[in-house]
Amino acid sequence: MKLAYWMYAGPAHIGTLRVASSFKNVHAIMHAPLGDDYFNVMRSMLERERDFTPVTASIVDRHVLARGSQEKVVENITRKDKEDNPDLILLTPTCTSSILQEDLQNFVNRAGLDSKADVILADVNHYRVNELQAADRTLEQIIRFYLEKARNRGELDTVKTEKPSANILGVFTLGFHNQHDCRELKRLLNDLGINVNEILPEGGLVNNIKNLPKAWFNLVPYREVGLMAADYLKAEFNMPYVSVTPMGLLDTENCIREIIQIIKTNNPEYNFDFNSYIDEQTRFVSQAAWFSRSIDCQNLTGKKAVVFGDATHAASMTKILAREMGIRVSCSGTYCKHDADWFREQVDGFCDEVLITDDHTQVADMIARIEPAAIFGTQMERHIGKRLDIPCGVISAPVHIQNFPLGFRPFLGYEGTNQIADLVYNSFTLGMEDHLLEIFGGHDTKEVITKSLSTEADLVWTPEALAELQRIPGFVRGKIKRNTEKFARDKNFTEITLEVMFAAKEAVGA
Amino acid sequence: MVNLSSTEKLTFDCETGNYHTFCPISCVAWLYQKIEDSFFLVIGTKTCGYFLQNALGVMIFAEPRYAMAELEEADISAQLNDYKELKRLCLQIKQDRNPSVIVWIGTCTTEIIKMDLEGMAPRLEAEIQTPIVVARANGLDYAFTQGEDTVLASMVQRCPTNSTSEKEKGHTPKNHISLKNKSFENGTESKTAEKSLVLFGSLPTNVATQLTLELERCGIQVAGWLPSPRYADLPVLNENVYVCGVNPFLSRTATTLMRRRKCKLISAPFPIGPDGTRAWLEKICSVFGVVPSGLVERENQIWESLEDYISLIRGKSVFFMGDNLLEISLARFLIRCGMSVYEVGIPYLDKRFQAAELDLLEKTCKQMQVSMPRIVEKPDNYNQIQRIRELQPDLAITGMAHANPLEARGINTKWSVEFTFAQIHGFTNARDILELVTRPLRRNQALESLGWNQLVKN
Numbered sequence: 001m002k003l004a005y006w007m008y009a010g011p012a013h014i015g016t017l018r019v020a021s022s023f024k025n026v027h028a029i030m031h032a033p034l035g036d037d038y039f040n041v042m043r044s045m046l047e048r049e050r051d052f053t054p055v056t057a058s059i060v061d062r063h064v065l066a067r068g069s070q071e072k073v074v075e076n077i078t079r080k081d082k083e084d085n086p087d088l089i090l091l092t093p094t095c096t097s098s099i100l101q102e103d104l105q106n107f108v109n110r111a112g113l114d115s116k117a118d119v120i121l122a123d124v125n126h127y128r129v130n131e132l133q134a135a136d137r138t139l140e141q142i143i144r145f146y147l148e149k150a151r152n153r154g155e156l157d158t159v160k161t162e163k164p165s166a167n168i169l170g171v172f173t174l175g176f177h178n179q180h181d182c183r184e185l186k187r188l189l190n191d192l193g194i195n196v197n198e199i200l201p202e203g204g205l206v207n208n209i210k211n212l213p214k215a216w217f218n219l220v221p222y223r224e225v226g227l228m229a230a231d232y233l234k235a236e237f238n239m240p241y242v243s244v245t246p247m248g249l250l251d252t253e254n255c256i257r258e259i260i261q262i263i264k265t266n267n268p269e270y271n272f273d274f275n276s277y278i279d280e281q282t283r284f285v286s287q288a289a290w291f292s293r294s295i296d297c298q299n300l301t302g303k304k305a306v307v308f309g310d311a312t313h314a315a316s317m318t319k320i321l322a323r324e325m326g327i328r329v330s331c332s333g334t335y336c337k338h339d340a341d342w343f344r345e346q347v348d349g350f351c352d353e354v355l356i357t358d359d360h361t362q363v364a365d366m367i368a369r370i371e372p373a374a375i376f377g378t379q380m381e382r383h384i385g386k387r388l389d390i391p392c393g394v395i396s397a398p399v400h401i402q403n404f405p406l407g408f409r410p411f412l413g414y415e416g417t418n419q420i421a422d423l424v425y426n427s428f429t430l431g432m433e434d435h436l437l438e439i440f441g442g443h444d445t446k447e448v449i450t451k452s453l454s455t456e457a458d459l460v461w462t463p464e465a466l467a468e469l470q471r472i473p474g475f476v477r478g479k480i481k482r483n484t485e486k487f488a489r490d491k492n493f494t495e496i497t498l499e500v501m502f503a504a505k506e507a508v509g510a
Numbered sequence: 511m512v513n514l515s516s517t518e519k520l521t522f523d524c525e526t527g528n529y530h531t532f533c534p535i536s537c538v539a540w541l542y543q544k545i546e547d548s549f550f551l552v553i554g555t556k557t558c559g560y561f562l563q564n565a566l567g568v569m570i571f572a573e574p575r576y577a578m579a580e581l582e583e584a585d586i587s588a589q590l591n592d593y594k595e596l597k598r599l600c601l602q603i604k605q606d607r608n609p610s611v612i613v614w615i616g617t618c619t620t621e622i623i624k625m626d627l628e629g630m631a632p633r634l635e636a637e638i639q640t641p642i643v644v645a646r647a648n649g650l651d652y653a654f655t656q657g658e659d660t661v662l663a664s665m666v667q668r669c670p671t672n673s674t675s676e677k678e679k680g681h682t683p684k685n686h687i688s689l690k691n692k693s694f695e696n697g698t699e700s701k702t703a704e705k706s707l708v709l710f711g712s713l714p715t716n717v718a719t720q721l722t723l724e725l726e727r728c729g730i731q732v733a734g735w736l737p738s739p740r741y742a743d744l745p746v747l748n749e750n751v752y753v754c755g756v757n758p759f760l761s762r763t764a765t766t767l768m769r770r771r772k773c774k775l776i777s778a779p780f781p782i783g784p785d786g787t788r789a790w791l792e793k794i795c796s797v798f799g800v801v802p803s804g805l806v807e808r809e810n811q812i813w814e815s816l817e818d819y820i821s822l823i824r825g826k827s828v829f830f831m832g833d834n835l836l837e838i839s840l841a842r843f844l845i846r847c848g849m850s851v852y853e854v855g856i857p858y859l860d861k862r863f864q865a866a867e868l869d870l871l872e873k874t875c876k877q878m879q880v881s882m883p884r885i886v887e888k889p890d891n892y893n894q895i896q897r898i899r900e901l902q903p904d905l906a907i908t909g910m911a912h913a914n915p916l917e918a919r920g921i922n923t924k925w926s927v928e929f930t931f932a933q934i935h936g937f938t939n940a941r942d943i944l945e946l947v948t949r950p951l952r953r954n955q956a957l958e959s960l961g962w963n964q965l966v967k968n
Contacts, residue, residue, distance in 0.1 A: 001595040002580040003602060004559055011556040033618045033649030035533030038561045040911035050918035050966050053911065056892070059527055061650055065622065076528075083892060095555040096618040096649075099586055126555070127583035 006360045006380060008310075008335035008398060013094045014039055015135030016122045017055055019142070019225075020090045022172040022201035027054045027086040027117075029076055031069070031097035031104060034059055046401050047173060056080060060097055069102055077111035077119055087206045088118045088142070095126040118206070120145055132224040132310070133338060135172065139201055140228035143209055147236070150210035158213040158237060164263045164270065165195040167215045169241075170226025171202045176313065176397045177411050178202065184410035185221060188246065192259065193272055200229075213237045217262045221245055221412055223312040223339065246412050247316035248324055248420065249288055253278050281414045288417035291425070292325055300428055304330045306367055308355070308377040309396025311336040313411070315346035317376050317395050320420060322350035327424075330370045331355055333363065360384075371479075374427040379403070389478075393427040459485050461496045468498060480505075520872055520882045522859070527888035530911045531833035531857055532565060532927065533558070534647040534657030535615050538576045539566045540931070541661055544712045545737050549609035550576035551599065553627070554617030575607060581619055588623075593630050597637065604640055611668075611741040613661060616646040641741070643668060653857035655759040655834050655930060658712055662763040665737055666770060669747040706733035707794065708745045708773070710763055711756035713935060715739060720936045721756065721781060728795050728802040736763070747771040754794055756781055756935060759835035761863035777863070779870040782836070783843030784812040784940045789870055812937050816847075819944035822951055824848035826904035829897075832856045832889050833909050834930050838864055840907070841883060842871040843943065850880045852901050855889035905950065920963040922950040 013030060017039045020028035030036060040053040058069070058076040077089055091108050104121050112119040123141055124134040150156040166189055171182045179202070186196055197215035198208055218233055218241035220226040230241040240262050246255035260274050282289050291297055305327050307318045311334045318332040332347045333355030334340070340356045347354060355366055364384045367375060375385045375392040379400050385392035394403055395411070410416040461469070472480055487504035488496050535558055538550040552558055559578040566574075579599050584590045600612055616627050631642040645664045647657035709721070709732055722732045734745025736753075747753075749772035755764055758780050767773040778793035779786045788809045795802045813820075828844055830837045832855025841851045861868065875882050886894075891912065898906055898921060906916055906923045913923040928946055933939045957963075 001553075001585055001590070001599055002578075002582060003599050004578045004580045005574070006563060007556060007559055010560040013557070014560065033533075034527075034529075034653055035531060035535075035561070035649040036557060037530055037911065038533070038564060040530060041909070042564055044911050044914045048914060050915060052895070052915045056528060060618070061527070065650060095557045096622065099619065099622050127586065130556075 008358050008360070008378065008380070010131040010398075011095060012124045012126045012129050012131060012134035013092050013122075015129075015131035015133065015225075016090070016092050016124055016138045018131075018173050018175075019135050019138040019201050020092070020122075021054050022203070023088070023142075024203060024205050025054075025086050026088045026090060026206060027056070027080050027084055028090045028092050028122075029073075029080060030055065030057045030092045030094055031073060031102075032057045032060060032092075032094040033096050034061065036094055036096070043173060046399075046404050048404070054084070054086070060100070065100075068100075069107070073104070073107040074111045074114075077107070078114045081111075081115035081117045086117045088120070089115065090120055090122055090138075090142075092122045093124070093126065098126045118145070118149075130338075132336065135225045136170075136228045139170070139172075139225060140232050142206065143200070143212065143229045144232055146206055146209035147212065155210055156213065157211065160216055160266070161195065161197065161214050163195050164193065164267065165197040165215045166259075167197050167212055167218045168199045169218050169220050169229050170222045170224070171199060172225065173202065174397075175222070175225075176310075176395075176399060176403065177405075177409055180405075180408055180410040181221060181412040181416070183408070184413035184415050185219065185246070187415075188252075188256075188413045189219075191277065192256065192263075192274070193270075194259070194263070213239065215239070216266055217241060217259070219259070221312075223315075223342070224310055224336065245312050245316050247313070247416060248320035249282050249286060249414075249417050250323060251316060251319065252413060252417070253282065286414040286417045288324065288421045291421045296425065297325055300424075301326045302328050303374070303428060304328050304370065304372040306330055306370055306372040306375050306377070306381075307332045307351070307395070308334070308363055308375070308381055310334060311339045311343045311346075313396035315343055317420075318347045318350050321376070321424070325424060328352075330372055331366055333357065333366070374424075376424075376427070391427045393423040395423070459488055459494060459496055462498070464498050465496050465501050468501060518882070520868065520885055522885050522887065524887045525890040525893060527890070529832065529855070529857070529889045529891045529894075530909045532654040532909075533561050533649045534652040534654055534660065535562065535617060536565055536654060537647060537657030537661060538562070538613075538615060541613075541658060541712055541737070542575045544714075544739065545611070545741055547610035547740050547742070548575060548613055549603050549607055549611070550613045550615060551579050551603065552576065552615040552617065553579040553581065553596070553620050553625070554615075555581050555619050558617050558619075575609065577603070586619070586623060592625050593634070596630060597634055600634060600638055600640070600642070604638055609640065611641045611643055613643045613645060613664075615657075615661075616644065616648060618648045618650050621646065621648050621650055641668065653833065653835070655757070655836070656762075656858065658757075659760050659762045662710060662712070662736055662760065663766040665744065666747065666763060666766045668741075669736065669744045669771070671771070672746055672748045672750070705750050705752060705798070706746075707731070707798070708734045708736060708747065708751050708753050709756055710736040710753055710767065711760055712737055713756060714933055717933050717935050717939065720938050724787070724791060724936060725794065728791055728805070729800050730794060730798055747773055749773070752776055752794075752797060754778060754790075755863070756790075757836070758839055758864055758867060761860035764863055777866045779842070779867045780839045781935050782839040783846065783943065784809045784816075784937055785846045785874070786839055786843060786867075786870070787935070787937050787940075789866070793866065808937060812940055816940060816944055819941070819948050820847050822948045823905075823944075826850075826951070827852055827901070828905045828907060828947075829894075829901065829903040830854045830856075831891065831894050831906065831908040831912065831926070832886065833926050836929050836934075837907075838867050838871060838885070840929065840943070842867065842874050843940075844947065845871070845874050845878055845880055845883075847944070848878065851883035852903055853894070853897065854883045854885045855894060856885060856887055859885065859887050905947070907947075918965040920965075922954055924950050 017028050020026050037057045040055055043049050043053045058073045108119050108121045122138055124137055171178045198212055218230045220230045220241055220243045233239040242258045244255040244258055246252040263270050305321055307314050314334045318329050321327040322329050329351035331353045332351035334343045335358040337356055344354055360380050367384055375381045375390055376395045378396050378398050382392040382394055409419050484501050484504040487507055488500055493500050535552050542550050614627050627644045631644045635642045643664045645661040647660045725732055738744050751773045753767045753773045754776040764775050768775050776794055776797050779789040781787040781790040788805050827850045829852045837854045837856045841854045906921050907926050908923050910925050913925050916923045932942050934943045
């Protein structure tokens with residue numbers, strides 16, 4: 001058992017449902033108790049979805065517990081088949097149903113006989129994988145199912161398209177700015193003279209999956225979802241893939257170069273002048289290169305930042321801050337523990353330390369210890385920042401509704417670099433304004449905290465010492481209080497008197 | 511086809527139970543705030559945690575007094591000892607927060623793996639010297655607000671009885687104010703203990719105070735509330751105590767009060783809306799032999815003050831999809847406001863506990879000359895959406911999963927969970943109910959002329 005207040009990645013079935021409901025005309029049926037269909041609320045509220053989320057529950061109640069689901073699951077599947085005529089029905093186990101150990105595969109087989117829709121069972125283990133891993137797995141499972149089906153029917157068309165073309169894999173519902181990123185990627189590919197063959201799963205039709213092998217290559221923009229499918233397509237159809245996330249100027253360039261490499265191998269005649277394209281985009285279309293050079297950005301030099309998020313966004317952000325803006329990343333971290341090695345390799349040399357954890361208190365303590373000028377993290381880090389008075393730019397899921405903006409806000413491609421530059425700049429200037437306010441005597445009623453957020457206050461300040469502390473200017477008061485308390489703890493003082501305070505000042509030069 | 515012919519009696523249907531509602535563990539959200547010295551430990555999986563985290567939004571960041579005991583694979587397969595694991599976590603909670611009571615919320619998973627929470631709690635309680643209350647608020651058995659019902663039913667066992675307080679003479683708990691009512695002053699105090707009134711149901715403190723004052727105006731003292739703002743102040747319960755519920759979803763608590771503590775249950779409509787509040791007060795008064803004065807005038811006064819809102823909804827129709835068990839009371843109030851109700855979906859209906867409320871609903875329908883609504887227990891959301899499409903109600907009261915899709919199809923919706931969190935009890939808060947009900951109508955009135963009501967492609 002683990003005492004937990006907050007989690008960065010959701011349970012496995014959420015990942016499966018996100019993939020299933022991203023497809024058009026695919027229905028997911030959860031084998032779950034009442035109340036587990038919370039996914040529908042999230043999709044309807046966060047994405048402001050106009051359509052009914054194609055997810056229903058086959059309710060596990062007391063009767064199911066006593067006698068087993070019996071006909072219930074099969075009936076729910078065939079009923080949904082008649083009501084909505086979906087192309088595919090995906091039966092999704094939940095943590096509850098997976099301990100019941102019912103033979104769900106058997107239900108799927110039986111329901112498959114009576115339904116027009118294809119019926120498959122999502123193959124994920126609830127106690128071993130999280131939301132992101134499950135999404136990756138489910139996407140691969142669906143693609144594999146339809147390609148094998150097409151092959152068995154002799155409908156598989158592996159002849160490449162005449163013009164260069166790409167599939168985009170891993171864009172899906174409730175993903176962080178995924179819709180905007182997708183639009184930006186299409187624009188980028190279009191600029192390079194590459195057609196988009198299929199985009200999966202968002203808005204895709206399962207019956208078009210058989211066209212996947214016609215593309216020249218696959219583009220997997222996010223590390224978390226799509227790689228398994230890309231690996232499968234590579235093994236099965238010898239399709240190359242590009243998995244460099246085009247986030248930031250340098251990685252967008254790397255991504256383009258990899259793409260060009262693949263196209264040239266297949267078609268030596270392809271003579272797009274990509275060097276001047278990249279140069280033009282970098283120096284003049286995107287404002288980020290110029291921003292880095294401008295005196296605004298000069299003020300950010302050496303400022304400390306902390307980055308935390310999913311592997312894709314945290315790694316890319318770390319590289320952007322360090323390489324492209326000259327900001328010092330004191331700590332970079334991710335909650336994707338399953339991908340820790342990749343993450344370490346990516347951020348190696350771009351940050352002082354690496355933190356791999358899914359425990360938000362560790363992240364909070366790290367931030368409190370480092371006291372960065374800005375944080376780039378998830379909504380959790382934003383709230384940690386609020387408590388510590390440190391500005392935070394949100395760069396990764398988990399997110400709130402305000403991170404599903406209506407306006408065009410990609411993080412990828414050249415427009416993405418502009419958005420990121422704005423985000424970074426706004427975060428830091430807000431911090432500066434805050435400090436200026438304090439210097440000029442802005443209202444200051446904030447409580448000062450210790451070096452670690454989770455330790456409780458065990459030190460007593462005498463009234464004299466407290467009065468002295470109040471006389472210290474606001475913008476350094478917090479630091480002095482923390483340093484004094486740290487000194488007192490180290491020396492085992494329980495009471496902070498004026499003497500202790502001055503001793504601390506002498507010792508640490510606070 | 512939907513039968514719209516007016517009927518003489520209420521009709522009751524039961525559908526498949528394929529509907530959307532919150533998991534009952536959500537009760538920790540309001541109960542941890544109500545019981546200030548408590549700590550709620552939800553023993554479940556990531557799924558439960560994810561639900562709480564998302565459903566409670568910002569609250570999660572406020573260092574709440576609740577947490578998950580997240581079960582891992584080793585717990586499920588019994589490689590770890592439940593007792594030792596829970597002891598470790600509870601000791602940590604005790605050290606970090608030092609609560610007066612720890613409430614264990616059992617979930618679907620603890621049910622399925624048959625974790626003996628009720629058996630472990632007393633042992634662990636003796637060991638760590640902090641009371642542990644066990645409530646099985648799981649989605650296998652209950653819906654949404656029924657979670658509170660399971661917690662309060664368990665709390666009943668922890669309430670002191672008269673005998674315990676008599677032992678420590680003179681130390682009557684401070685919240686036990688006995689009835690100083692004329693009709694009871696004749697009884698010899700030494701032999702017959704005084705009759706007292708305890709109200710059950712968790713309400714925000716100011717709403718509880720409002721209801722207490724309403725009763726005081728009628729000459730009745732409230733001896734205590736279940737739950738009390740502090741665990742140590744739980745009310746005295748014994749055979750001389752009359753109890754009355756303030757919320758329609760508290761049937762288990764009512765049963766436990768009657769069977770385990772021999773309390774006498776006052777069956778009344780619930781104090782939601784001015785009509786419900788008056789009926790509730792009158793019923794309590796009649797049990798205590800008090801003739802209240804000025805209640806009718808007070809009710810009329812409230813109705814008059816609501817006229818600006820009522821004029822917006824009079825003659826309009828409403829459809830309850832059903833998810834929080836407040837539906838019968840709200841439907842009754844809205845009918846009295848002049849609306850007609852097509853359907854009252856409700857997760858579970860205890861016809862005995864809600865008897866007085868159902869009577870009042872019937873009476874109200876006759877009085878307002880509208881047809882009796884169809885009451886659908888364990889509704890089927892898919893079927894309900896078909897019926898909504900057919901009936902085109904002026905307002906659908908529904909969960910968030912369906913609200914946006916219905917709005918996109920031109921149906922006005924009100925998110926039902928807001929009724930659970932808003933202050934809707936008593937005379938004072940009737941306006942708040944109508945503020946909620948009329949909000950989509952007022953908003954859409956403003957947008958109507960733009961002609962963008964259908965926002966989906968066919």
